[in-house]
Amino acid sequence: MAAPVQGWFDDRSGWSSLRKRLAARRVRGNSPLLYVGGLLAFLLVLQVASGLLLLLHYQPNAAEAHASVAFIVGGIPYGALVRSIHLWCSDLLVLTVIVQLFSVAIRRAFRSPRELMWVSGLFSFFILLAFAFTGAVLPWSQDAYLQARVGSEIAGQMPVAGPLLRYIMRGGDEVTTATLRHAYGFHVAVLPAALTGLLFVHAVFLRRAMPEPTSERTPGTIPIYPDYLVRLGTVMTAALVLVISLATFVERPLGVAAEVTAAAPDGASPPWYLLFVHDLLLRAPPELLGVPSAKFIVGAGAVVILLAFFLPFFDRRGSRVTAALSALLLFAAVMLSIHAVL
Amino acid sequence: MVRFLSPVSRRTKERAEVCPVDEFAAGTARSVVLGEQAALVIRLPDGSFRAYIALCTHLQCVVGYSAENNRIECRCHEGVYSVEGANVSGPPPRPLAALKVTIESGVVVVSEG
Ligand code: HEM
Ligand code: FES
Numbered sequence: 001m002a003a004p005v006q007g008w009f010d011d012r013s014g015w016s017s018l019r020k021r022l023a024a025r026r027v028r029g030n031s032p033l034l035y036v037g038g039l040l041a042f043l044l045v046l047q048v049a050s051g052l053l054l055l056l057h058y059q060p061n062a063a064e065a066h067a068s069v070a071f072i073v074g075g076i077p078y079g080a081l082v083r084s085i086h087l088w089c090s091d092l093l094v095l096t097v098i099v100q101l102f103s104v105a106i107r108r109a110f111r112s113p114r115e116l117m118w119v120s121g122l123f124s125f126f127i128l129l130a131f132a133f134t135g136a137v138l139p140w141s142q143d144a145y146l147q148a149r150v151g152s153e154i155a156g157q158m159p160v161a162g163p164l165l166r167y168i169m170r171g172g173d174e175v176t177t178a179t180l181r182h183a184y185g186f187h188v189a190v191l192p193a194a195l196t197g198l199l200f201v202h203a204v205f206l207r208r209a210m211p212e213p214t215s216e217r218t219p220g221t222i223p224i225y226p227d228y229l230v231r232l233g234t235v236m237t238a239a240l241v242l243v244i245s246l247a248t249f250v251e252r253p254l255g256v257a258a259e260v261t262a263a264a265p266d267g268a269s270p271p272w273y274l275l276f277v278h279d280l281l282l283r284a285p286p287e288l289l290g291v292p293s294a295k296f297i298v299g300a301g302a303v304v305i306l307l308a309f310f311l312p313f314f315d316r317r318g319s320r321v322t323a324a325l326s327a328l329l330l331f332a333a334v335m336l337s338i339h340a341v342l
Numbered sequence: 343m344v345r346f347l348s349p350v351s352r353r354t355k356e357r358a359e360v361c362p363v364d365e366f367a368a369g370t371a372r373s374v375v376l377g378e379q380a381a382l383v384i385r386l387p388d389g390s391f392r393a394y395i396a397l398c399t400h401l402q403c404v405v406g407y408s409a410e411n412n413r414i415e416c417r418c419h420e421g422v423y424s425v426e427g428a429n430v431s432g433p434p435p436r437p438l439a440a441l442k443v444t445i446e447s448g449v450v451v452v453s454e455g
Pocket of ligand 2: 398399400401402403416417418419420421432433434
């Protein structure tokens, strides 16, 4: 019974010849890059899937947004779990991408011919942050409202593009109901489209930059099928277990509904990966070199980000300067983040 | 495209009623929405009024009146203003934007000056 069905399916899908080809191809089994890419793809699928479920019940207008998320959490079977998965998975995505970016930078894996992978990867990272920002606005809780205010104001401090960016993020001069509508449109339509395009480009560059899988049995290589795919499956399963456990056991409170006139509550703070910026903003004096300190800090950050895009093009063969700078940056950010929570 | 992305903003002089004067106890504060922004109205212990746009000049968090300290605080980055609106400590670079308070037939009214 099984054999005729398999033969029939094979004729139409070419599955067994694909399997044979993959079994003959070998990759370096211990190269972390081979697993991180797969892990990110998996987390992204989980994120989109949970996002689409939330989309079915979420109401994107200021009057109903908070109540609709409260209903997802309290009224819909497994709604709390889906929302929690969406939140934990988004944190894991950001964490994995940060680890990936710094590991690439410190190992200088962006060198020729991978320059454009670095550039498209860094772009994708910022798209991901835009996802996280617009997503955080959607529940329209007091925290969401404050993040929308401060987030757009921080963007507004940027040199040159700042005021325009703030205007677009807010959908006007002020944070209003239009801000929520904009965040929604970006979160569920514009950003998914942008990320899809970028990841496609990223993958195109990857195809050219990857060492061709060989068919030689050199030490340290494993066949793509089944060894590599099984290992990748293990990584993905572990990630799934982690996300579900976190989502089940660590609650992500929704908070009270946004009120325009309510003063910021005690302990208002940004997501974990921006704590170092929070710490800098908080400790700085009102002015630095005659410029409001927030403008100074954001301006300096913008320069660092701009330079980061060109990192592969500054890098000189044999020089470790770019690696050292990246490591220093990471160290400073981690220390400031720790300082912020102490 | 940018024009499309941002709706028309109309700038008029806004005004808002707060509450009847005799309901506004000295040493307390109230918040109202003025146009699209939050406004903070304070009645000082001596009975006089102060009003400000309640947006911190640092990064636009909503500020609040602290009765114990008789000052205005922003809890986002620990900014502190005096009841006169002056930035006293923390990162805020400028004083709060002041608003005008008038009493119109027994009702406290704030407006853009
Ligand atoms: C196509 C993909 C996506 C869809 C359709 C989607 C949909 C949604 C919806 C409808 C909400 C509102 C419900 C709620 O607030 O609980 C939401 C919230 C959120 N999304 Fe997404 N999302 C997608 C991708 C992402 C990605 C890639 C990120 C990653 C960084 C992300 C991060 C968030 C965050 C942080 C929230 C806030 C959740 C909360 O506080 O309640 N989303 N998303
Ligand atoms: S926003 Fe008020 S101190 Fe930063």
